[in-house]
Amino acid sequence: MTAILEVKQVNKSFGSVTAAHDINVSVKQSERLGLIGTNGAGKTTFVNIVTGYVKPDSGTILLQDRDITGHAPRSLTREGVCRSFQVPQLFLTLTTAQNLAVALGIANGRAYSPYATIDAEMEQAIDNLLERFRLADYREQIISELPGGVRKLIDIAVAVTRKPKILLLDEPTSGVAAEQKFALMDIVMSALDNDVTVLFVEHDMDIVSRYAQRVLAFYDGRIIADDVPKAVLENEIVRTHITGTAG
Amino acid sequence: MQLVTTILIDGLIDASWIFIVAVGLTLIFGVLNILNIAHGNFYAIGAYVAANAVGMYYSGSNPPMLGLLAMTGAALAAAIVLGPLLERGLLRFFYHRDEIVLVLVTYALFLILEDATKLIWGVNPYYAYEPYGLFGNINIGRMNYVGYDLFLVGLAVVIGIVLWLGLNRTKSGKVVLAVIHDREMSSAAGVNVTKIFIVAFTIGVFLAALGGAFTAPKISVQPGLAVMVVLLSFAVVVIGGLGSIEGAAIASLIVGLARALAIHLAPWAELFIVYLVMAVMLAVRPQGIFAPTALRKI
Amino acid sequence: MSSPSVISFVAALTLVMLAVLGKVLPGWCVFLLVTAFAKGLAALGLVLIIRSGLLSFGQGLFYCAGGYGAGLLMLWGGVNDAMLLVLAGGFVSLVLGAVIAPLLAGYRSIFFATLTLALSMLAHGALTKADFLGGSDGLNLRPPSFLGFQPASSAEAVYSLYLFACVLVVACALACKVHFNSVRGLLSLAVRDNEIRVEYLGSSVKRVISENFTAAAFLGGIGGALNAIAVAHIDPELAFWTTSGEFVFVAILSGYLSVSAVFAASIMLEFIRSFSSQYFPNAWQMSLGIFMLASILFLPNGIGGLLQRRKKRLEGSKIA
Numbered sequence: 033m034t035a036i037l038e039v040k041q042v043n044k045s046f047g048s049v050t051a052a053h054d055i056n057v058s059v060k061q062s063e064r065l066g067l068i069g070t071n072g073a074g075k076t077t078f079v080n081i082v083t084g085y086v087k088p089d090s091g092t093i094l095l096q097d098r099d100i101t102g103h104a105p106r107s108l109t110r111e112g113v114c115r116s117f118q119v120p121q122l123f124l125t126l127t128t129a130q131n132l133a134v135a136l137g138i139a140n141g142r143a144y145s146p147y148a149t150i151d152a153e154m155e156q157a158i159d160n161l162l163e164r165f166r167l168a169d170y171r172e173q174i175i176s177e178l179p180g181g182v183r184k185l186i187d188i189a190v191a192v193t194r195k196p197k198i199l200l201l202d203e204p205t206s207g208v209a210a211e212q213k214f215a216l217m218d219i220v221m222s223a224l225d226n227d228v229t230v231l232f233v234e235h236d237m238d239i240v241s242r243y244a245q246r247v248l249a250f251y252d253g254r255i256i257a258d259d260v261p262k263a264v265l266e267n268e269i270v271r272t273h274i275t276g277t278a279g
Numbered sequence: 280m281q282l283v284t285t286i287l288i289d290g291l292i293d294a295s296w297i298f299i300v301a302v303g304l305t306l307i308f309g310v311l312n313i314l315n316i317a318h319g320n321f322y323a324i325g326a327y328v329a330a331n332a333v334g335m336y337y338s339g340s341n342p343p344m345l346g347l348l349a350m351t352g353a354a355l356a357a358a359i360v361l362g363p364l365l366e367r368g369l370l371r372f373f374y375h376r377d378e379i380v381l382v383l384v385t386y387a388l389f390l391i392l393e394d395a396t397k398l399i400w401g402v403n404p405y406y407a408y409e410p411y412g413l414f415g416n417i418n419i420g421r422m423n424y425v426g427y428d429l430f431l432v433g434l435a436v437v438i439g440i441v442l443w444l445g446l447n448r449t450k451s452g453k454v455v456l457a458v459i460h461d462r463e464m465s466s467a468a469g470v471n472v473t474k475i476f477i478v479a480f481t482i483g484v485f486l487a488a489l490g491g492a493f494t495a496p497k498i499s500v501q502p503g504l505a506v507m508v509v510l511l512s513f514a515v516v517v518i519g520g521l522g523s524i525e526g527a528a529i530a531s532l533i534v535g536l537a538r539a540l541a542i543h544l545a546p547w548a549e550l551f552i553v554y555l556v557m558a559v560m561l562a563v564r565p566q567g568i569f570a571p572t573a574l575r576k577i
Numbered sequence: 578m579s580s581p582s583v584i585s586f587v588a589a590l591t592l593v594m595l596a597v598l599g600k601v602l603p604g605w606c607v608f609l610l611v612t613a614f615a616k617g618l619a620a621l622g623l624v625l626i627i628r629s630g631l632l633s634f635g636q637g638l639f640y641c642a643g644g645y646g647a648g649l650l651m652l653w654g655g656v657n658d659a660m661l662l663v664l665a666g667g668f669v670s671l672v673l674g675a676v677i678a679p680l681l682a683g684y685r686s687i688f689f690a691t692l693t694l695a696l697s698m699l700a701h702g703a704l705t706k707a708d709f710l711g712g713s714d715g716l717n718l719r720p721p722s723f724l725g726f727q728p729a730s731s732a733e734a735v736y737s738l739y740l741f742a743c744v745l746v747v748a749c750a751l752a753c754k755v756h757f758n759s760v761r762g763l764l765s766l767a768v769r770d771n772e773i774r775v776e777y778l779g780s781s782v783k784r785v786i787s788e789n790f791t792a793a794a795f796l797g798g799i800g801g802a803l804n805a806i807a808v809a810h811i812d813p814e815l816a817f818w819t820t821s822g823e824f825v826f827v828a829i830l831s832g833y834l835s836v837s838a839v840f841a842a843s844i845m846l847e848f849i850r851s852f853s854s855q856y857f858p859n860a861w862q863m864s865l866g867i868f869m870l871a872s873i874l875f876l877p878n879g880i881g882g883l884l885q886r887r888k889k890r891l892e893g894s895k896i897a
Binding site: 314369378379384388398506513517547551557 | 632690691694696698699706818822825859861862863866870873877
Binding site: 083104106110114117122123124126131134138139143147148154193 | 777
């Protein structure tokens with residue numbers, strides 16, 4: 033099977049800090065990847081580069097063999113590379129349903145006609161999404177009044193409206209109480225279609241072991257390990273620098 | 280050649296008073312994050328109180344040079360009364376609101392002060408010409424310049440240097456810079472942000488009033504000053520980069536020179552040359568000459 | 578929710594009520610309403626911009642362009658029909674807005690506000706120097722006709738003008754109200770709330786802002802043209818920043834939640850102005866300023882927020 037996403041020889045530095053050093057990754061369709069590493073190791077930079085928020089200094093990124101290096105977030109989203117954020121990026125003064133309506137409206141074009149209202153079909157689509165992400169209770173609530181965990185889910189639901197080929201989740205469980213992390217990941221993973229390729233940044237190794245088929249370990253802007261979860265978590269360098277379980 | 284010198288010197292003179300006023304505006308923006316539309320009113324009030332002070336001072340037989348001190352004192356008094364009063368009594372109630380709301384609050388303040396000035400000083404012009412002759416005339420090349428104008432240039436340079444040193448070389452200045460950089464962090468680190476806000480706002484008001492006080496001898500002090508001045512300082516601050524002293528200095532020079540160029544070469548453009556320069560500069564450098572561009576953390 | 582048919586019915590009813598009101602009110606009052614409507618239209622445009630999170634301090638530019646567009650078509654083109662003149666004014670501003678919008682759409686907050694201010698002041702400065710356009714004195718216009726009807730008396734002229742203004746206002750308000758409830762209307766609010774998410778949904782923030790700005794320019798032009806034929810005069814003051822300041826005042830007082838609130842606020846401004854200039858001519862700006870402070874302090878969402886709260890309470894009591 034050919035790779036859906038290929039990152040080749042990507043470098044990026046901010047001043048004297050190297051955030052990405054010779055990054056090479058090839059991702060197959062419908063693969064589930066966990067990205068681990070300490071803060072500042074380059075995980076978010078990797079996500080930001082793939083989704084076009086920052087441009088790499090050098091290197092190429094291929095989406096289904098097409099060069100997408102340096103494309104803007106807007107066009108990448110249209111090509112099927114979507115993401116959620118460490119800090120959920122939502123429309124704070126609108127309700128959950130309105131957030132999804134905007135997202136769906138952009139996807140289906142209704143947001144571009146000055147007078148098209150939310151029709152029955154859109155209402156149905158909103159309800160479906162809310163159902164899939166277990167958000168029905170929050171339908172008419174304004175985002176700024178919702179707790180962080182719920183916002184995380186809405187952030188992902190909003191990203192999914194574009195029917196992504198590749199979905200990048202930046203720390204989907206951060207800020208969520210420990211006992212709810214698994215529940216949240218269960219909801220997310222069951223809400224996604226099986227053919228969606230998922231890359232998620234995660235600090236909790238139990239979550240990584242459970243939901244990832246493959247793990248990329250970042251340290252100092254480099255990928256120091258790339259293998260199945262068990263192998264990566266037993267890797268000596270990873271245990272020294274990331275999980276702190278060397279001994 | 281003669282014309283070039285004239286334009287350069289006229290531009291420099293114009294830039295000097297514009298800088299004094301605009302640097303106050305940029306200081307207030309830097310520290311309090313307020314784009315103060317009422318800034319021109321402080322200039323106007325400074326001009327009026329200075330005109331009063333000059334009138335009183337020169338009616339007695341006092342040493343003429345010390346009239347400059349009377350003008351400075353008048354501006355200082357106006358700032359000490361208005362600064363804390365407006366910051367504590369009005370502005371602080373809007374700090375938790377959107378920055379655009381604060382702009383509108385100062386717009387309301389502009390409207391109020393505009394009429395208040397008329398109610399206090401009336402609509403007839405005041406003159407305070409006495410200090411204008413204090414420094415005699417000075418020849419540069421074949422051109423004759425009023426010494427007072429060149430004194431203003433010196434004053435602007437001194438103010439710029441004092442402000443820069445005060446912010447960058449003193450302990451309290453560094454605390455102010457910390458507040459400019461990150462208000463919440465400084466507050467958490469035990470900095471008395473309230474005090475810094477009051478002092479910075481008052482200094483900003485003082486600079487505007489001082490600019491007004493020292494231009495008073497050159498002009499007839501009458502209603503309408505505030506609008507012209509606030510639009511000019513806006514242009515300077517936007518061109519230079521919000522919150523930057525160096526930017527304000529360079530932008531004042533650009534604006535001063537542009538105005539001098541227009542007056543000498545294309546008088547019809549005098550009214551809008553500043554806006555033209557501002558539009559062009561913004562198109563070239565959207566954040567101003569000296570403002571850093573930051574990427575939002577996501 | 579307000580369905581399109583309900584909104585249209587309310588609009589028709591409003592029009593009839595306004596027409597009756599115009600017969601009852603004294604002439605000066607009717608004329609004051611016309612100028613308030615003209616300003617309200619421009620302020621409504623500003624509200625469109627505010628909904629996408631930006632404040633323009635240069636809406637007067639389009640008010641002015643609309644006024645000059647209509648005025649010059651009357652003086653140079655010999656057109657007297659009010660509807661044609663207003664549409665022409667709107668069109669001139671629309672074109673101007675469409676040209677400027679993409680240049681402005683990259684700017685935010687204070688830079689956007691000052692740049693719009695600068696452009697408006699540029700136009701003001703240029704017009705005062707343009708002698709063939711009347712310079713700073715401006716130009717006087719003729720009384721207009723209405724679809725071939727030429728009012729004979731001055732009372733008739735004022736009422737015809739008023740009816741015409743009412744039709745314009747109700748049509749524009751209707752269009753905006755339906756738009757506010759649309760998905761595209763929500764997209765504007767979304768841009769205001771979070772540009773990053775809008776881009777990461779595959780939409781262009783710049784495009785949203787440009788479209789809103791251009792629509793605002795059109796409304797500003799219509800308002801300016803209406804004002805021009807009402808007062809039968811155009812001058813550069815229309816582009817001066819104090820004119821734009823009045824639109825800002827109206828938009829803030831009304832808030833961005835309701836269309837009718839914009840016109841309520843505009844009427845309120847005109848009444849404060851005419852009342853204060855009669856009783857304390859030297860302090861009318863001061864009363865405006867105090868009024869503005871009070872409304873920012875006590876009505877954070879403007880009159881529109883007040884209307885919405887009231888509506889919610891009524892709906893709540895129905896259920897209870």
